[in-house]
Amino acid sequence: MLDYEEAKTWFYRCLRCGTCKYIFGLYLPSCPAGEMFSFESYYSSGKLWIGRGLAEGKLSFADPSLLQKLYACTTCGSCQVQCSLPVGEHSVDIFEALRAEAVRQGYGPMPGQKHLLESIKNYDNPWVQPRQARERWARGLEIKDLSKEKARVLYYVGCTAELDPQLHQIARSTVEILQRAGVDFGWLGREEVCCGSVAMRLGDREDFRRLAENNIERFNELGVETIITSCAGCYKTITQDYPSVGKINAEVVHSSQFVQRLLQQKKLSFKKKVELTLTYHDPCHLGRHREVYDEPRQVLQSIKGINFVEMRRTRENSWCCGGGGGVRAGFPDFAQETAILRIKEAEEVGAEGVVSTCPFCFQNIAGGIAAANSPLKMIDLTEIVSRAIR
Amino acid sequence: MEKAELARRLAEIIGSEYVSGDPDTLFIYSHDMTENEPSEPDLVVMPDSVEEVQSIVRLANEQRIPLTPFVAGANVGGLAIPREGGIVVDLKRMKRILEVNEDNMYVIIEPGVTFGHLRACLDNEHPRFRYAYPLSPPYTSVMCNALLDGLTNLSTKHGDMSEWINSLEVVLPTGEVVNIGAAAASKYWFGRAPLPDLAGLFISWQGTTGIVTKMAVQICPKYKYRKRMFVMAYDIDSFFAFVRRCAWTQLYDDIAGFSWPAAKMMVARRVKLTRDPDEPELGAYLDFSGDTKKEMEFKEAMVRDIIKELKDKGIELEPPLLVDDLVKINPDYLKLAEFPTTLDFLIDYGGGGFTWVGSYGPMSKSEEGTKKLFAVMEKYGFPPFLVTRPMKGAHYQVLRFIAPFDKSDQEQVKKVRELCREMAESLLDLGFIPYKAPPWAAELILKRADPNWVKLLKTIKNTLDPNRIMNPGKWGL
């Protein structure tokens, strides 16, 4: 996390050589915003030069067209991977610092994104849902309530998997896996609050800090050894952004990592064949931002019957789903077109389904599949795992 | 015409999403990485077809609005900065490789095709062929490089890249589309002979005579084997003696030289460098390729023989180092061997400013030019950073003196302007001519040029572009 003053030190470290625009060697596009809107200002280098213009007083956050460039970015971090200069390592942090400054000055985020921040303030989730709605997905399941009893593991479900009925299966599958493996776990039910990812990405640093402080204190009170997240966004936020706020006295893992560990410890085994040709979409928050590439693939590849195929742009070079960084709320057409490009890539390699490990990617790619009338199925890794262990 | 009305008319041609007058967009298109003064356009447009370019040019010509063509903006000469405002025509969306003609060894490309994309296309779909690649970022335009007399890693053998142009399709400043070269009279875009060579009306004119929308460039066979060796020299005279001797064999694909700051930036990843007096002053890399091992062995042995032959004459050189060995130490050094490459080692410093004075000139003056210009660079406090190579079978030499600088520091920007001017003057004194000449350098050239040549230049310009809309301010036009 950078503040605006720190970000300023990087504005003059980019020559606009253009290396951030494409994947070196493959020479396929790397920047969803650049691909969609084409003008220089939408690329990573363009945003860094916008920083110069702001620093020199030639540009202003008050200009709505400037905000458009700052917010039409999925913060996927592909530019970070492609840029080989030191500034590249900080690109997303710099963009987020610019957004935070826009919010601080009273201009950001985009109109279509404001309701997300208001919802977080009012309901502790970005989806304008009452707190008790978090419990709907778990009807009929017996899960320890950690506000009442102790367990070694906290399953931190995340707002999106909890509050979007289309995604309840992710949470239910995760619970099934944990129970089958005999893991001593529980959840927080209606007391769970947003991790703050949305606030952080949109530049509301104040609310992010409030949520982070609250969660860190709560996690530490629970005395759990491990926290499992279903959401790549929660995982990135807790492991990457929380350390600047406070320390969590527990290990934080993504569900895909935890499942892989259960397999290694032989606490889980796959009994049933799943005869499908599947590809894996790396969520940006899990892959590029946290370098978790292997575990989801290892889990998938250890399920009998799966014909695993890789897309052309994969791992650190993955094409973003298009949904992150507030883009799905702020720029729905852009989000959808980006997802459709990913879907075409999956179709090209003959996949029947796209597996991912992020409810946000799930929503956006599933939306793209419907819009493109694609025969592809969108599947979360935990759903496949739960099918294979039954 | 009012800006809003102009934007509306342009939007009718290409769609409103490809017309921008946003302040941030105008700010970005008004600058490049060099010390050249920024200048803001009124609008930026991104056409996708020759018809759209034609309509934009017709409108601009009718309204007498300046047009500046743009692809990557990485020409290191301020050539895509719109000096008199008007419309920047960003041709990035026109990025199709329209034809790869293996039998006649050419490709037809649009302006937005980059070296990276051409390389990927050839490697993946036409593996028997290669193009030539410059020491520039991978996403610069193949077409702009050729039109601006750029150079590449096959220039030692074949000359500057304009020589690789077979044919052109150009939108003239008055809106007509014209085919140039073989394309004028044949369905095969195979070359420029035997017609009057009108390609010269567009090469090195810096976009002041029209917008090129298609170009056929030659491709060459890719040989089975390729090798790169480094040879270090302890002083300027020994270095050029070696380079000249190798170049005269006309055996090598590339013989590029670099001075010690370039070599050390790569390894040390620092800009502030000092030279150990016992260190080589310059190095050369030699690329050679061949279809048989015997051919490769011969070419390699020849280098060793040349080093021995020169040693007998008292010229000391280090025996060759192999790039394969360097790559074993650090895989990053592969960037020295495989083009196009990312240039992080050259541009990894604070300040984000990068400029050079590049020039073509008599090979016989290389030593003198290098010594003189190193002294100028040192006088201004810049490390003596040179990239050089013999061109076209040793018929001329490129001397390119490079100065990274801090663009946020106005004092340094001023200093680098003075440095570049002094370097360009010194090179002109020696008979070298700056290439991709920024407006200030073009002025220096025009002052010394044959007045009748200047007159002819202006006559041609006025004939082709009567309303003077194309990239005004370049070449003093």
Place this chain on the structure above:
Amino acid sequence: MPEVIVEDVGALNLVALITRELINKNLQDPNKSKLIRHLNCTFVLKASRMTMTVIFKDGEVFLKNGAAPKPTVYIEAGLNDFLNIGVGGSYVTALITGRLKIRGIKLWKLLPILKLVRI
């Protein structure tokens, strides 16, 4: 991981810069990095005209241009031979053919030094 300590990287000559890379690469290997713990000695290399000194002291590695007087181990080779040996070429052959010259007061330190400057 320990790293070679250098006062001013920008002042190192090419041979010193390459040696720095070689040693740093080797120090990433725990088996090789433990060699420096007790390797208290001074190593001088002359590659063509360039000289550099590596000082191993109490588990730290210092590197600079120039030749320290009375080194524990002194090696002399051409730049190309040094590079070739550095990337795994035979130093025995180079020694036999006279392309590599070694002298010093504690030559048994040579082997661990070579392990650190070769990959």
